[in-house]
Amino acid sequence: MTDWWKSAVLYQVYPRSFQDSDGDGIGDLNGIRARLDHFLALGIDAVWISPIFPSPMADFGYDVADYTGIxxxxxxxxxxDALVAAAHARGLKLLLDFVPNHSSDRHPWFVESRSSRTNPKRNWYLWADPAPDGGPPxxxxxDFGGSTWTYDDRTGQYYEHAFLAEQPDLNWRNPDLRAAMYAAMRxxxxRGVDGFxxxxxxxxxxAAGFPDNPPNPDYRPGMGEMHRVLQTxxxxxPEVHAIAAEMRAVADEYSDRVLIGEIYLPVPDxxxxxxxxxxPExxxxxxxQLIDAAWDAPTLHRIIAEYEAALPPGAWPNWVLGNHDRPRVATKRGQAQARVAAMLLLTLRGTPTLYYGDELGLEDVAIPAELVQDPRELREPGIGLGRDPVRTPMPWDASEGAGFTTATPWLPLNPDHATRNxxxxxxxxxxxxxxxxxxxALRRAWIPADAALTLLDADDAxxxxxxxxxxxxxxxLTDQIANGPPLDGEWHLLVSTVSPSVVTAPLNPNEGRILLRSSSPAQAGA
Incomplete structure (x- = not known):
């Protein structure tokens, strides 16, 4: 096996919240570099950094004003460059977040595009005439609520944006736009980036011609306005696959590079x-799937089995428990099951991705209304879609600023940071x-990346x-004592998610165990 990402564990850093090195309350690149040893002590292999490109920060970096700057x-x-060199010197890979669907409305490309209908970059974005009644096309x-179309008085057309009006969508059918974006990847x-x-x-x-989306028959109030229609x-x-293949061809011009796609779709798609x-794409x-799955043994058994069965020949699996957009696993599952979830994530076949702070059991932090930063929450408040609670600063120690900053942090710290750090x-x-x-450490020492996964018969617990x-x-997966499967031969405990002093023959409530078939003495773990 030669592809490093198959045996790797990935770790997502939200840079605003990881480590502030200059005392402004916002994390930065030098802060990440100062904490590289945390990744080594933890045992991860690659660091993915959320957007760090120049941006007006309408959506905290996901509105890019320059694809080749910081x-x-x-x-x-x-x-x-210093961060890349320091990471590579430690054997760590470094991945960036590439944002190709949309730019900032302050990107020079869009400034040109909206200047006139005849500008050479007009077709680098998606423009359409008003509907017969003058409204959106x-x-x-x-995805943040409201129409995806914003009217431009100067040119008398609407431009399309899947997210904020400050994030106009790029036209990937335009070959000049594609060439410019591939140049940004190169x-x-x-500069040494290991992937995106x-x-x-x-x-x-x-879709060409911008036909209406069909109504969502399952829409219910509180789901978020975006769910009123199906995004058909x-x-x-279909054309997106040719673009993904072109991106892969760019990556393959270099050695040992990886592309990871953010795609929220059913498994077959x-x-x-x-x-x-x-x-290849x-x-x-x-x-x-693990983020929103019903947290019970039959459901997880089915999800794992169906996902493994759906993989095309030669395709490599991956699993995610959390990210910068979704509630933290400790909030969704509770602290005890968050430990079980960690064991699940790190023992399934495939490449796992960790979200910063989950290794501490961080939970969502309640953000007072006057401190809300996230445009998602500001546009549709009170329905639980805000992302600030999962983006709070990393607590490093018990000091007033939790070792994250000497200033006021851009978002509040977790209230238990004096002990949870x-x-x-x-x-x-x-x-x-x-x-x-x-x-x-156990994954690296005892579980080869290519070791087959064999699901045993599931029961309710x-x-x-x-x-x-x-x-x-x-x-x-329950808070009740439960019996494990019958064992075929002699097995020894490598690690339990509960204290070794309370490990008994049946599994404790909310307990996970890893066993080794071996004649060596049992080795108690964390």
Whole structure:
């Protein structure tokens, strides 16, 4: 196996919230560089950094004003080069967030595009005439609520934006636009970047002619306005696969590079983004199923089995528990099951992605209304779609600023940061951080990346599976005592998610175990 990303564990950094090095309350590149040893101690292999390009920050970096620069809030190109060099010197890979569906409305390309209907860059974005009544060209709804169309008084047309009006969508049917974006990818590859996570890949092409989206028969109030319609014509168009293949061809001009696609689609549709052997697309179409799955053994058993069965020949699986857009796993599952979830994530076959702070058991932080930053929450307040609660600063120690900053942090710290922080948990082998470190070390030492996954019969409480012939994972998804599967031979405990002093024959409530088929003495873990 030669592809490094197949045996790697990825770690997402939200740069505003990881480490502030200059005392302005916002994390930055030099802060990430100062914390590289945390990644080594944890045991991860690659760091994915959310957008750091110049941006007005209407959507905190996902509105890019220059695809080949660094926003001054985060540092300089020299700081970035120093981070790449320091990461590579430690054997760490570094991935960037590429945002190809849309730019900022302040990007020079869009400034030109909206200047006149005859500007050479007019067709770099999506423009349409008003409907007969003068309103938007169709019924498409932005993911942040409201129409996806904004009227431009100067030129008398609407431009399309899947998100904020400050984020106009790019026209990927335009070959000049495509060439410019591929040049931006090469700019970063030439600087040593090891890959990209591609933002909203499935959004990048819209149906020609902009037909209406059909109404969603399952829409209910509180789901978010975007769900009033099905995004049949505004996402996941067949032409996007040729673009993904072209992106892959750019990556393949370099050695050992990886592309990861953000794609929220049903599994059968997700599989298409692997491409074909003749025309490969992204190596890892993100698999988000664990984030929203019903947390019970039969459901997880079914999800794992169906996902594994759906993979095309040669395709590599991946799993995700959380990210910068979704509630944290400890909030959704509780602290005890968050430990079980960590064991699940790090023992399934495929490449796992961790979200910063989950290794501490961070929970969503309640943000007072006057401190809300997220445009998603500001546009549709009170229905639980705001993302600030999962983007709060990383707590490093028990100091007033949690070791994150000497200033007022851009978002509030977790209220338990005096006890839930890296320094405190690093000294406790039974902490969440201790568990993550042990699981990552165990994964590296005992579970080959290509070891087969064999699901055992599921019951209402226990999810269990083997990796290869010699590793057995048993997870109690309930808060009741439960019996594990019958054991075929002699097995020894490598690690439990509960204290070794309370491990008994039946599984404790909310307990996960990893067993080794071996005649060596049992080894108690975190």
């Amino acid at each position: 926003d001054i809030r985060f540092g300089t190109l020299a700081d970035f 169709n019924n498409w709804i932005s 700019f970063w590859f030439d 996570r591609i933002d909203v890949l499935w959004h990048m092409v819209k 014509n505004s996402t996941d168009q 997700l599989m298409a983004y692997y491409g074909t052997p003749e025309r 992204v190596q890892l179409p993100f698999n988000f 890296v320094a405190t948990q690093a000294g406790d082998t039974h902490s969440m951080l201790g568990l993550y470190r042990f699981l990552l 226990i999810l269990s599976y083997k990796r290869g012939d010699d590793i057995l994972v048993i997870l109690n």
